Amino acid sequence: MPPSCSVCEKSEGVTIQQCSQCRNRKYCSRECQTKDWPTHKKDCNKPWYDKYRKCQDKSLHHGKLELITWSNAKEGTGWGHVFEDEAADLKRKFEVELQRDEAKFYKEWPQGFRWTCCGTDGGMDYGCDHHGSGPKPCTCDFCRMGKPLPDKIYNEDSASRHGLQLRRGPDPRSYNSRIAAIATKGRGMLGLDM
Known part of the structure; x- marks a missing residue:
């Protein structure tokens, strides 16, 4: 068309x-x-993505939405952050059906984008973990506990983090002793990285 x-x-x-x-x-x-x-x-x-910056918890993404056009062997994903064998079809849809309109493509496949401020996929609408790079304190558990991201999380190899130089934290504005105690206990009970 x-x-x-x-x-x-x-x-x-x-x-x-x-x-x-x-x-x-x-x-x-x-x-x-x-x-x-x-x-x-x-x-x-x-930018077309300005209306998507705000998360459900009222935090804001301070980077931009960027279309994922690279592959990630560890995840087995390709263009648009889909399984490698689906990537060519998705790219064709973007180029032909949607005429390279990123706003329309985002409405159909937000996971095909990433936020450059925190390296999370475009479908994430809860908390931008910017670790001190934005005007408001970071809302992640680690910054609230006053701890930097663990190696396992910080060094994660994913398509949405590819090539980004992200802060490790902690954001000193985020520490809260009450929330830190709750986060420490909750993460421990759930067996999450500390």
Whole structure:
């Protein structure tokens, strides 16, 4: 299906161009672009993923959403963070059906993205573990306990952490003796890394 104008929805017999600033809106003519500007200017230049930064616990991701386009042999995943044998089909869907529109692709497959601030997949909507790199204290158990991430977690080989230089923590603003005691006891009972 060919791309269509965001205003008049024409797709045939016209040349469709994207907004040069945000690349989120498509137009068939200068007239349609001008007509759309009063509405579009509020969102133009804002990254499409801004509305997804906020987590359920009200913490914010301070990085950007990045499409995972690499493979990870340990996980057996490929393009889009799916099993290697499914990667070619998913990439084809992104390029052909969704016309490389990352916002549409994210709605269908958020796990195919990662947050560059914490190295978690785009589907994560609870707590950005930024370990001191954002304006608010980190909300992870380790920072609240005043401990850096254990080697097993920090050195984890995953597609969503590939190539990122992440902080290990702890974020000194996060320590809370009451929460630290609860987290220590809870993690111990569940057999989680300390």
